[in-house]
Amino acid sequence: MIQIQNVSKSFKGNVAIHNLNLAVHKGEILGLLGANGAGKSTTINMLLGFLDPDSGTVSINDIDTINNSADVRKLIGYIPENVNLYPYLSGLENLDYFCKLAGLKYSKSELENYLITCGLEVKSHSKKVNGYSKGMRQKVGIAIAYAKKAMVYLLDEPASGLDPLASNELSILLKKLASEGATILMASHDIFRVREVCDRIGILKNGILVKELNTKDVSANELEILYLKFMQN
Amino acid sequence: MNNMIQIIKNEWRFLIRSHIFLGISIAFFLILLLSVFLGNFQTNKQEQTYQNAKDHVRQQWVSIDEMNPHSAAHYGTYIFKPSNLMSSLDEGVSSITGNVIRVEGHVQNEIVHSEASQMQTVSRFGKLKPSLLLQYIVPLLLVFLAFNSVSNEKLSGRLKLLVLQGSKPIQIMLSKTMSVWLYGVMLLTFVLLVYGILNMHSLTTDILIRTGFFFLSYCLYYFIICGLTVFFSSRWHNPTLALTSMLGVWIIWTMFMPNILMSSAEKWHSLPSRNEFQLAMKEDRSKGLDGHNPRDKRSIALKEKVLKEYGVDSLSQLPINFDGMRMQADEDYGNSVWDKHFGTNREILQKQKQSYQLGGIVNPFISLQNTSMGFMANDNLHHQEFLLQVENYRRDFIKMLNDKQTFGGSKTGDWGWKIDNAFFKSVPDFNYKPTQVFEVISYYMLDVIVLFLWSILVIALIVFGTKKIQIV
Numbered sequence: 225m226i227q228i229q230n231v232s233k234s235f236k237g238n239v240a241i242h243n244l245n246l247a248v249h250k251g252e253i254l255g256l257l258g259a260n261g262a263g264k265s266t267t268i269n270m271l272l273g274f275l276d277p278d279s280g281t282v283s284i285n286d287i288d289t290i291n292n293s294a295d296v297r298k299l300i301g302y303i304p305e306n307v308n309l310y311p312y313l314s315g316l317e318n319l320d321y322f323c324k325l326a327g328l329k330y331s332k333s334e335l336e337n338y339l340i341t342c343g344l345e346v347k348s349h350s351k352k353v354n355g356y357s358k359g360m361r362q363k364v365g366i367a368i369a370y371a372k373k374a375m376v377y378l379l380d381e382p383a384s385g386l387d388p389l390a391s392n393e394l395s396i397l398l399k400k401l402a403s404e405g406a407t408i409l410m411a412s413h414d415i416f417r418v419r420e421v422c423d424r425i426g427i428l429k430n431g432i433l434v435k436e437l438n439t440k441d442v443s444a445n446e447l448e449i450l451y452l453k454f455m456q457n
Numbered sequence: 458m459n460n461m462i463q464i465i466k467n468e469w470r471f472l473i474r475s476h477i478f479l480g481i482s483i484a485f486f487l488i489l490l491l492s493v494f495l496g497n498f499q500t501n502k503q504e505q506t507y508q509n510a511k512d513h514v515r516q517q518w519v520s521i522d523e524m525n526p527h528s529a530a531h532y533g534t535y536i537f538k539p540s541n542l543m544s545s546l547d548e549g550v551s552s553i554t555g556n557v558i559r560v561e562g563h564v565q566n567e568i569v570h571s572e573a574s575q576m577q578t579v580s581r582f583g584k585l586k587p588s589l590l591l592q593y594i595v596p597l598l599l600v601f602l603a604f605n606s607v608s609n610e611k612l613s614g615r616l617k618l619l620v621l622q623g624s625k626p627i628q629i630m631l632s633k634t635m636s637v638w639l640y641g642v643m644l645l646t647f648v649l650l651v652y653g654i655l656n657m658h659s660l661t662t663d664i665l666i667r668t669g670f671f672f673l674s675y676c677l678y679y680f681i682i683c684g685l686t687v688f689f690s691s692r693w694h695n696p697t698l699a700l701t702s703m704l705g706v707w708i709i710w711t712m713f714m715p716n717i718l719m720s721s722a723e724k725w726h727s728l729p730s731r732n733e734f735q736l737a738m739k740e741d742r743s744k745g746l747d748g749h750n751p752r753d754k755r756s757i758a759l760k761e762k763v764l765k766e767y768g769v770d771s772l773s774q775l776p777i778n779f780d781g782m783r784m785q786a787d788e789d790y791g792n793s794v795w796d797k798h799f800g801t802n803r804e805i806l807q808k809q810k811q812s813y814q815l816g817g818i819v820n821p822f823i824s825l826q827n828t829s830m831g832f833m834a835n836d837n838l839h840h841q842e843f844l845l846q847v848e849n850y851r852r853d854f855i856k857m858l859n860d861k862q863t864f865g866g867s868k869t870g871d872w873g874w875k876i877d878n879a880f881f882k883s884v885p886d887f888n889y890k891p892t893q894v895f896e897v898i899s900y901y902m903l904d905v906i907v908l909f910l911w912s913i914l915v916i917a918l919i920v921f922g923t924k925k926i927q928i929v
Binding site: 302 | 459464470613618619622623624
C-alpha cells in the first residue's frame with residue numbers, strides 16, 4: 225500500500241507539494257488529477273525515492289522510501305508518459321534486458337506470456353521497438369513491471385497521446401492488475417479516463433490535495449464540473 | 458556485477474546493430490591492418506637496407522689490403538643504427554635522430570641522415586604507423602562513442618527505468634565506461650595480434666614483455682579517455698556540451714600541451730647551442746695534446762716521460778713507435794673532453810626527460826607517448842644508449858689501431874709502415890646491444906604510475922559524478 229503523510233516539498237522556495245496526505249490500498253487504483261505543475265510528478269518521484277520530501281513521510285508497504293529506496297524500488301513498477309525503450313531491441317529483448325537487470329531470468333515463452341498478458345500482439349514481439357506505437361511501448365513498459373512482480377504501479381500520464389483503442393486497452397489492463405492485488409497510483413489530466421479506471425480520485429492544485437472522492441459517488445460530468453471549479457478558483 | 462555485465466552486453470548489442478558503427482569499425486580495422494602491414498613492410502625494408510649497408514661497409518674494411526694503422530684510423534668506418542622490429546608499431550624519435558655515424562680517429566662525429574630529412578615534405582608529418590592511429594584517432598573514436606552514453610539515458614528517461622530495475626548509478630556509469638573501453642582494447646588487441654602473426658618467428662621474451670607494457674599503457678589511457686567522457690556525459694544535460702568538452706580536452710592534451718611542456722622542459726634545462734657546444738669542445742681540446750704535432754708542448758713532455766720509462770735517449774732507440782703512443786694520448790685526451798661535454802649534455806637531456814615525464818601529471822597523453830616509444834625501443838633513451846655504444850666501439854677501434862701502430866713492430870716516424878689484411882679482418886665489427894627491458898621498465902615506471910593515478914582519478918570522478926547525477 226502507498227502511504228503519504230504530511231509531505232511537503234519545495235524547489236528553490238517554490239512550493240511543489242504542501243502537506244499532502246494520501247493513501248492507496250492494495251487492489252485499489254487512485255487517480256491524481258491536476259494541471260501541469262500541480263505536483264503529480266513530484267509526488268511520484270518521491271514515491272520512487274528519487275526525491276526526498278522536505279517534511280513528512282512516504283512509504284510503500286510500510287517501507288520508508290527515503291531511507292530504503294533500493295528496497296522500495298523492488299516493489300514498484302513505473303510507467304512514464306513516454307516509455308522510452310531501447311529502439312534497436314525488440315519488445316521481447318527489451319523485456320528480457322530489463323528483467324535481467326532486476327535479477328530475473330525468464331524463458332522466452334515466459335517473456336512472451338508477459339507481453340501477451342499486457343496486450344502486445346505476438347507478431348510484434350520480435351519487431352524492433354523503433355517501429356512501435358506509443359501504446360505498444362507502454363504495453364512493454366507495463367510488462368516490465370508485471371514481470372518484475374511489482375506490487376505497486378505508478379503511472380505518470382499514461383493515457384496521454386494514446387488513441388482511444390489503446391487508451392481503452394490500458395484501462396482494461398490496469399483494472400486487471402488491480403484485481404490481481406496491485407496498488408496503482410495514476411497521475412493524469414484525463415478526467416474521463418481517470419473516472420473510468422480509478423476507484424478513488426484526488427485533485428491536486430498547486431501542491432495541495434484540494435479534493436478526494438470515490439469514483440462511484442460522482443458521474444463523469446459532475447467530475448468535470450468539479451475539476452474545472454477547482455482549477456478556476 | 459550481473460547488472461554491469463548486462464549493461465555492457467546491451468551497449469555492445471547497440472554497437473553491433475548500428476550500421477554506421479559497423480561501417481566505421483570495418484573501415485577502422487582495415488586502416489589499422491594497413492598501418493601494421495605498412496609499418497612491418499617499412500621496418501623490414503629498413504632492416505634490409507641496414508644489413509646491406511652494414512655488410513658493404515664491413516666488406517670495405519676487411520678488404521683493406523695493406524695500410525698504415527693510423528691511416529686506417531683516419532680512413533675509419535661507418536656504423537648504421539639498426540631498426541628494430543617494434544618500429545613497425547611505434548618508431549618514436551627514430552625517424553628524426555639520424556641513422557649513420559662515421560667512426561674515425563681524433564673526432565667524434567654526429568649521427569646524420571635522419572629518415573625525416575630525406576623524406577618529401579608531406580611525409581615529414583609522420584608515417585602511417587599504428588601508434589599514430591592508436592594515440593590520436595582511436596581516443597577520438599572512443600569519445601564519439603561515449604559522449605552521449607549517459608546523457609541519452611537521462612534525456613530519454615531510461616536512466617530512471619534502469620535505476621528502478623535495480624542498477625546503481627555507479628554501475629551504470631562504470632558499465633558505460635567499460636563497454637566503450639573494451640572497444641578500444643579490442644582495436645588495440647587486433648593491432649598487436651596482426652603484429653604478432655606477422656612477426657611470429659622473430660618474437661622474443663624481451664619483445665613480448667615490452668609489448669605487454671605497451672598494451673597496458675594504452676589500456677590505461679583508453680580507460681582515462683572513456684571514463685572522462687562518461688563523466689562529462691553524466692554531468693552535462695546537453696550531449697553536445699559533453700562532446701565539446703572532451704574534444705577540447707583531446708586538443709589540449711594532444712596538440713598544445715606536449716609542445717608547451719617540452720618547450721618548458723627545454724627552457725628549464727637548456728642544452729648549449731651547437732655553435733656554443735662545438736666552441737667549448739674546441740677550446741678544451743686545444744688545451745690537450747696534439748697527436749699530429751711533435752713540437753707540441755705536451756707531446757714533448759710525453760716523449761720525455763716515455764724515453765725515461767724505456768731508459769733511452771732518443772725516439773729512434775725506442776723498441777716501439779712513439780707516434781702511435783702520441784696518437785693514443787691525443788685520443789685519450791679527446792675522449793675525456795667528449796666525456797665531459799657529452800656527459801653534461803646527457804645529464805641535461807635526462808633532466809629534460811624527467812621534467813617532461815612529470816608533465817604526465819597534467820596530461821596523461823605525455824605518459825602514453827613516453828611509454829609507447831620507450832617500450833618500443835625508439836625513444837631518446839635507446840638512441841643515447843646507441844650513441845654511447847658507438848662511442849665506446851670507436852674508442853676500442855681507434856685504440857686497437859693506435860696500439861698496432863705503437864707495438865706492431867714499426868719505429869717512430871715510419872709512416873710508410875703497413876700491416877696486412879689479416880689484422881683488419883681481426884678488428885671486430887660493431888655489435889649493438891639493445892637496452893634491457895628491465896632498465897626501460899625502471900625508466901618508464903613513473904609514466905606507468907602516472908597513468909594508473911589518472912585512472913584512479915577518473916574512477917573518483919565517476920563516483921563523484923554518480924553522487925551529483927540528476928535522475929529526475
